[in-house]
Amino acid sequence: MSIIIDEKTRVVVQGITGGEGTFHTQKMQEYGTTVVAGVTPGKGGTTHLNVPVYNSVADAVEKEGADASAIFVPAFFASDAIMEAADAGIKCIVCITEGIPTFDMIKAKLFLKEKDCCLIGPNTPGIISPGKCKIGIMPGHIHTPGTIGIISRSGTLTYEAVDQVTKLGYGQSTAVGIGGDPIVGLQFIDLLKFFKDDKDTEAVILIGEIGGTAEEEAAEYVKKEFPKPVVSFIAGQTAPPGRRMGHAGAIISGGKGTAKEKMKALEEAGVHVAKSPAEIGQKVKNALE
Amino acid sequence: MKIHEYQAKQILSKYDVQIPRGEVADNPSRAREIADKIGPRVVLKAQVHAGGRGKGGGIKLAKNPQETEKIAKEMIGMTLVTPQTGPKGKLVKRILVEEALDIARELYIGIVIDRAKETPVVMASSEGGVEIEKVAAETPELIFKEYINPATGFLPFQARNLAFKLCLEGDTFKQGVKFLISLYKAFRATDASLAEINPLLITEQGNVLALDAKMNFDDNALLRHPDIKEMRDLDEEDPLEVEASSFNLNYIKLDGNVGCMVNGAGLAMATMDIIMHSGGMPANFLDVGGGVSEEAVKNAFKIFVSDKDVKAALVNIFGGIVRCDLVANGIVKAAKEFGLKVPMVVRLEGTNVELGKKILKESGLSFYSAETMKEAAEKVVPLAKQ
Numbered sequence: 001m002s003i004i005i006d007e008k009t010r011v012v013v014q015g016i017t018g019g020e021g022t023f024h025t026q027k028m029q030e031y032g033t034t035v036v037a038g039v040t041p042g043k044g045g046t047t048h049l050n051v052p053v054y055n056s057v058a059d060a061v062e063k064e065g066a067d068a069s070a071i072f073v074p075a076f077f078a079s080d081a082i083m084e085a086a087d088a089g090i091k092c093i094v095c096i097t098e099g100i101p102t103f104d105m106i107k108a109k110l111f112l113k114e115k116d117c118c119l120i121g122p123n124t125p126g127i128i129s130p131g132k133c134k135i136g137i138m139p140g141h142i143h144t145p146g147t148i149g150i151i152s153r154s155g156t157l158t159y160e161a162v163d164q165v166t167k168l169g170y171g172q173s174t175a176v177g178i179g180g181d182p183i184v185g186l187q188f189i190d191l192l193k194f195f196k197d198d199k200d201t202e203a204v205i206l207i208g209e210i211g212g213t214a215e216e217e218a219a220e221y222v223k224k225e226f227p228k229p230v231v232s233f234i235a236g237q238t239a240p241p242g243r244r245m246g247h248a249g250a251i252i253s254g255g256k257g258t259a260k261e262k263m264k265a266l267e268e269a270g271v272h273v274a275k276s277p278a279e280i281g282q283k284v285k286n287a288l289e
Numbered sequence: 290m291k292i293h294e295y296q297a298k299q300i301l302s303k304y305d306v307q308i309p310r311g312e313v314a315d316n317p318s319r320a321r322e323i324a325d326k327i328g329p330r331v332v333l334k335a336q337v338h339a340g341g342r343g344k345g346g347g348i349k350l351a352k353n354p355q356e357t358e359k360i361a362k363e364m365i366g367m368t369l370v371t372p373q374t375g376p377k378g379k380l381v382k383r384i385l386v387e388e389a390l391d392i393a394r395e396l397y398i399g400i401v402i403d404r405a406k407e408t409p410v411v412m413a414s415s416e417g418g419v420e421i422e423k424v425a426a427e428t429p430e431l432i433f434k435e436y437i438n439p440a441t442g443f444l445p446f447q448a449r450n451l452a453f454k455l456c457l458e459g460d461t462f463k464q465g466v467k468f469l470i471s472l473y474k475a476f477r478a479t480d481a482s483l484a485e486i487n488p489l490l491i492t493e494q495g496n497v498l499a500l501d502a503k504m505n506f507d508d509n510a511l512l513r514h515p516d517i518k519e520m521r522d523l524d525e526e527d528p529l530e531v532e533a534s535s536f537n538l539n540y541i542k543l544d545g546n547v548g549c550m551v552n553g554a555g556l557a558m559a560t561m562d563i564i565m566h567s568g569g570m571p572a573n574f575l576d577v578g579g580g581v582s583e584e585a586v587k588n589a590f591k592i593f594v595s596d597k598d599v600k601a602a603l604v605n606i607f608g609g610i611v612r613c614d615l616v617a618n619g620i621v622k623a624a625k626e627f628g629l630k631v632p633m634v635v636r637l638e639g640t641n642v643e644l645g646k647k648i649l650k651e652s653g654l655s656f657y658s659a660e661t662m663k664e665a666a667e668k669v670v671p672l673a674k675q
Contacts, residue, residue, distance in 0.1 A: 103477070235562060250558070
C-alpha cells in the first residue's frame with residue numbers, strides 16, 4: 001500500500017508546455033505515472049507529449065477524470081493555479097514551484113479550507129509511491145517499493161535518506177516532500193496520520209530543518225498517538241540565527257526554531273534522532289530490529 | 290530583505306504612520322543643517338542593519354546644532370560594535386537626525402507572520418524599549434496578540450482591543466488605534482515579513498509616534514515592489530554574499546575554514562552539520578540548486594577562490610535528475626579554469642555516479658574522493674587543519 005497516490009492516480013500537469021513542465025512530465029511518464037492531461041491557458045485543444053492540453057483544470061477533470069495535479073507554473077501565478085485546481089475538484093495538488101510570495105500562500109490556504117483536497121508543497125520535490133506513481137521532480141530510480149514512509153522538508157537530503165535505506169535493503173511505501181517554505185500544505189502531522197492508517201508502512205523517517213515549530217508539533221503528536229517507530233534528522237545544527245538558509249522557511253528568528261530545540265522535543269517523544277545525516281539509514285535499521 | 294531605520298520610516302510615513310520629524314545625513318554639516326531646522330535638541334542615530342545601537346554608542350542626544358555637528362563628526366565613519374553586529378562591527382555611513390521628544394511611556398508593537406496559524410499576528414506590549422525576546426520568554430502574559438483573518442484584514446475592534454490592553458486613554462487611545470491600523474496597512478501593502486516598532490513612543494503631550502522602526506520584506510515578493518528592492522544596501526552585506534546572489538546562488542559566509550558546495554538547501558545544511566560532527570567548522574553555506582548547472586558550479590568555484598578563510602573544500606552532490614557525469618565535467622572544467630588552490634574532497638552519489646567518478650579520476654587533477662557524506666567530512670576536516 002501507499003498513501004495519497006497509487007497506480008490509479010490520474011495526473012494533470014499545470015504548466016505542461018513550459019520548460020520545467022515538459023521535462024518533468026516526460027520523466028513522470030517514463031516512471032509510469034498516468035498523466036492524463038495538461039493545462040496551459042490559451043493552448044487548449046493542442047496535444048503535448050501525447051497528452052491533450054486544456055485551457056482549464058476544470059476541463060481536464062471533466063474530460064479526462066484527472067484527480068491529482070502537478071503545478072509547474074511561475075511563482076507569481078502559482079497560488080492562482082493551486083486555487084484553480086482545488087476549485088475544479090482535484091484531490092491531491094502538488095505544487096513544485098519555488099519562490100511564491102508568503103501572502104499569496106496565505107490567501108491560497110484560506111481558499112483551500114473550504115475544499116476537500118490536500119496540497120503538497122509549494123517548493124517541494126513532490127510525492128512518490130515507488131513502483132506506482134510519481135508526482136514531482138525526484139529521481140524515480142533511487143526509490144524501491146517497501147515499508148518505510150518518508151516525510152521531509154527538503155529535496156536532495158530526502159534522496160540521501162532514500163538512498164541510505166535502499167542500500168540497507170529497505171524500500172519506501174511513500175516519500176513526500178512537504179516543501180521548504182514558511183507556509184505549506186500538508187504538514188508533518190497530516191502525513192503522519194496517513195502513515196498511521198497505512199498497513200504497509202512499518203516505520204517513518206521525518207526529516208526536518210531549522211525554522212518554525214512544525215517538528216515540535218510533530219513530536220507532540222508522535223508522543224500521544226503515533227504507534228510506529230519514527231526516525232528523525234534535523235538539518236541546520238550549525239546554522240547561525242537570523243539567516244535564511246536557502247529555504248524561505250529555514251530561518252532561526254527570535255531565538256526560536258533551532259535544531260537543538262527540535263531534536264530535544266523529538267527525543268522526548270521517543271523518536272530515534274540521528275545526530276548526523278549519515279546515521280539515518282542505520283537508525284531505521286536499529287528501530288526495526 | 291532588510292532595510293535601514295530611516296528607510297522604514299519613509300515607507301511607514303507614506304501609510305500615515307506617525308514618525309518623529311527628521312532627516313538622514315551623510316556628513317556633519319548636513320546634520321547641523323537638519324538640527325537648525327528641527328532642533329535645537331536632536332537625537333543622532335547611526336544607520337546600520339543591527340539592533341542594540343544605543344549600547345555601542347550609536348544613538349546620542351545633542352543639545353544644539355554645534356553639538357550635533359561635533360557628534361555627527363564622530364559618528365559618521367565610525368565602526369559601530371553592538372551585541373548584534375559581531376566583533377567586527379559595522380561602518381556607519383549615514384545618521385538619522387531626529388527631533389528629541391519627551392518620553393512619557395515606551396511601548397512595543399510588532400507584526401510578523403505566524404507560521405503555525407498561517408496568518409499575520411499583531412503583537413503589542415507595554416514593555417517597550419527593551420529586548421522583546423526577553424519579555425516573550427520571561428513574561429509572555431505581557432504580550433498581547435491579535436491574529437488577522439486574511440479575508441477581512443486587521444479589524445478596528447482588534448486594534449481597539451490592543452489599545453485598551455496598552456492602557457491608552459482619550460486622544461492617545463484614538464491615535465494608538467489609528468497607528469496600529471496604519472502600521473498593518475503598511476505591512477500588508479509592502480509584503481513585509483516583519484514590522485517592528487520598539488519603542489512606540491507616548492509623549493508627555495499624549496502623542497503616539499514610532500521612535501524606532503524595523504522592517505523586513507519577503508524576498509519572494511520583491512519583484513512586486515521595485516521601490517523597496519532599490520533600498521537594498523549592499524554595503525551592509527558580505528561582498529562574497531552579494532556576488533553569490535548576483536549568480537543566483539544561495540550563499541552565506543560562516544566562521545569556519547571548510548568550504549562547502551552542495552546541491553539543495555537541506556543537504557547543504559546537513560553537510561555543514563556533518564563537518565561539525567567530524568570536528569571541523571564550515572566556512573560557508575552554499576547551495577548551488579537541486580539542478581546543479583555547470584554555470585552554478587563555476588560560480589561556486591569563483592567564490593571559493595576569493596574566500597581566504599577556506600583551507601579545504603567539500604563538494605557534496607546528490608545527482609538526481611542531473612547526472613553525476615555532467616556534474617563531474619563541470620567540476621573538472623571549473624577546477625582547470627580557476628585552479629585547485631585548496632585540497633578538495635568530492636563526494637558524488639546518484640545517477641551515473643561511476644561515470645562521474647571516472648571523469649574526476651582521469652582529469653589529472655588531485656581531487657580526494659569519498660563514497661559517503663561521513664567519509665567526505667572525515668577526510669576534509671584534517672585537510673583544513675594542515
